[in-house]
Amino acid sequence: MxxxxxxxxxxxxxxxxxxxxxxxxxxxxxxxxxxxxxxxxxxxxxxxxxxxxxxxxxxxxxxxxxxxxxxxxxEMNHFADMTTEERNSRNCISNRKKSTLKSNIPLKAHSKDFHLPPTVDWRESKCVTNVKNQGLCGSCWAFATVGVIETQNCIKSKQLVELSEQQFVDCDSTNDGCCGGIPAKALDYVTHYGVMKAKDYEYSEKQSACMFKNDDALKFNVSKFYVLLGEENMASSLALDGPITVGIDASEDFQLYKDGIFTGECTEQPTHAVIIVGYGTEYDKEEGAEIDYWIIKNSWGESWGEKGYAKMQRNVNLCGITSMAASVDFV
Known part of the structure; x- marks a missing residue:
């Protein structure tokens, strides 16, 4: 014994x-x-x-x-040594003047007669730049804005040009640099000033004095920028015009995402800005039903998720994805 x-x-x-x-x-x-x-x-x-x-x-x-x-x-990615409290406190969406967002910016609704294609993926157009990394600066809003402008410009001009996130961090006074911002307001900044190329105004992962040079900026023929209400309008805009910016709650579960369709725990309060570059539908063997998803491009580097991308469940307003959807019209 x-x-x-x-x-x-x-x-x-x-x-x-x-x-x-x-x-x-x-x-x-x-x-x-x-x-x-x-x-x-x-x-x-x-x-x-x-x-x-x-x-x-x-x-x-x-x-x-x-x-x-x-x-x-x-997966055990670069966020793995953070505590739950630290991951849940990450926020690069500014609350400053946030309450006036939808009252000051036009809304856009697409025609109900438009039949959505079953899948969309703007990466196939060769008009989506490589995944970037915002680092420790809370500049997701700038990366989301720049990513949309880069692709929209490429769709119109057939030239893919990398643009400067640092210009927004340093010079866009309507947003808060490394302390956060709102993409829709940054789109308004673009209509007035244009954007310099990334090689002429390199990203430094911190906010510094504005070094914007008007003569070096690319000017875009933007008719208007707008917010989109509801996932049907978001999908229509994406299919017809190109990628859109959205705000999501980048919860602890989302930060540790590796692959598959994200359906994890999160709130409807956006803390992070990303780009939607596509959507699709996948058959779920366990449930015997199809599940709709968005394809999002993040700004946490290629080591996160599916080489910097993720699939998120669609048509359930997951993580508040409908609350800050915005895009821009190029003429």
Whole structure:
């Protein structure tokens, strides 16, 4: 009897030691992959603890995915060493003057006679620039705005030109630089000033003095910018005119997204701006039904999600995706 207890305790110790060694190896590999370095041993210990909590969350979620209980996977990406509180507090949508957004900007509704194509993906047009990375600056609003302008300009001119997010961060006084902004207001800025090329006004991941040069700016023949109400209008605008900007709640689950169709937990309060570049429908074997999705382009680099992109469930206003949809008309 005593021998059985001894063997049970010994087995538990061996399992704990093996698990600890495995996590040590995983932690070391993860730090190398994402080039993570910490100033003090205390800071590293704190981040290691947060990382382990994330590791267990991701493992538990992905086990549900393997059983068909969820439609997307998570991964230990560059957000993995943040606490839940830190991930939930990330916000690059400015609240300044936000309440007046829809009263000051025109609305656009597309004709109900227009029949939506079953799928749209503007990446196939070769008019979508590579996925970019906003870094630590809360400039998602600038990246979303620039991404839409780049593609719209390419659709009209047949030339794909990378434009400057830094100009918006430094010079658009209607928004708040690295502290957040609203794409619809940035679209208004474009109509007045134009945008310099990225190579002439490079991104620095921080807000500095405005270095805008009018003579170097590309001017666009913009008839108007507008907001879109409802996912049907959003899909129509996307199919007819090109990518649109939207605000979403970039929740903790969304930040850890790897692939599949995101259907995770989030609120309807936008905290992050992204670009919708397409949509589609996928058959769900588990439910025996089709699920509609958006294709979004993010600004967290190609190491996040599906090489910087994600699929999000459509026609359910997931993460408040309808609340800040906007685009622009090029003549």
């Amino acid at each position: 005593h021998l059985d207890k001894y063997l049970l305790v010994l087995s538990a110790v061996i399992i704990c030691v093996s698990s600890s060694r495995f996590l040590n190896q995983e932690w070391s590999s993860w730090k190398t992959k994402y080039e993570k370095k910490y100033v003090t041993s205390y800071d590293e210990a704190f981040r290691r603890q947060a990382w382990e909590a994330t590791w267990h969350k991701v493992q538990n979620h992905n086990q549900k995915y393997e059983k068909g209980l969820t439609k997307y996977r998570m």
